[in-house]
Amino acid sequence: MPQTPAKFVILDRDGVVNLDSDQFIKTPDEWIPIPGSLEAIAAMNEAGYRVVIASNQSGIGRGLFEMSALNAMHEKMYKALARLGGRVEAIFFCPHTAADGCDCRKPKPGLIQQAAQRFGIEPRGVPIVGDSLRDLEAGVALGCVPHLVRTGKGEATLAKGNLPEGTRVHDDLRAFSRWLLQGDGAARAGAAVSTVHANAKTNAG
Ligand SMILES: [Mg+2]
Ligand SMILES: [Zn+2]
Numbered sequence: 001m002p003q004t005p006a007k008f009v010i011l012d013r014d015g016v017v018n019l020d021s022d023q024f025i026k027t028p029d030e031w032i033p034i035p036g037s038l039e040a041i042a043a044m045n046e047a048g049y050r051v052v053i054a055s056n057q058s059g060i061g062r063g064l065f066e067m068s069a070l071n072a073m074h075e076k077m078y079k080a081l082a083r084l085g086g087r088v089e090a091i092f093f094c095p096h097t098a099a100d101g102c103d104c105r106k107p108k109p110g111l112i113q114q115a116a117q118r119f120g121i122e123p124r125g126v127p128i129v130g131d132s133l134r135d136l137e138a139g140v141a142l143g144c145v146p147h148l149v150r151t152g153k154g155e156a157t158l159a160k161g162n163l164p165e166g167t168r169v170h171d172d173l174r175a176f177s178r179w180l181l182q183g184d185g186a187a188r189a190g191a192a193v194s195t196v197h198a199n200a201k202t203n204a205g
Pocket of ligand 2: 103
């Protein structure tokens with residue numbers, strides 16, 4: 001029997017949910033949502049999707065900020081989301097630097113594996129949204145479907161190319177959520193979709 005992927009979405013944080021900075025996001029004041037991103041999370045929740053974040057936070061390993069600052073940033077995010085009726089189920093983060101050689105710093109898939117285990121889901125087919133190649137690679141390693149946003153480092157990532165096969169590009173998280181929720185609606189209209197495929201085949205032959 002074909003298995004539908006869980007209604008689950010995995011997001012990178014910096015450059016996807018909030019504005020990114022080359023100087024790192026170190027304080028709650030520096031944590032500023034990208035316009036429409038929190039609304040997008042709330043809309044996905046409304047449609048039955050559980051949303052988690054998987055984020056490299058090497059600023060901790062570099063000693064740029066403490067865990068308490070990271071917690072305060074996330075508290076700010078949770079509160080802002082709650083005002084919109086949205087929620088993020090969990091935030092998985094890697095506090096290490098590249099030199100630590102850990103299993104969780106993206107592009108390693110450790111954070112995605114942690115999320116899948118915690119929520120008992122199969123990562124195959126689950127959308128992963130990021131603004132850097134390594135976000136997508138971490139998910140693709142486990143069969144997630146890659147989505148690049150143009151916010152944050154997204155434009156630069158797109159310009160560099162070499163994106164995983166099948167990567168879809170969206171202007172921002174809001175555009176991704178619209179695509180996801182429309183696609184979801186189309187998938188539910190199963191009969192219509194089959195007809196289109198059948199016709200396409202006939203025309204091609
Ligand atoms: Mg990012
Ligand atoms: Zn790590």
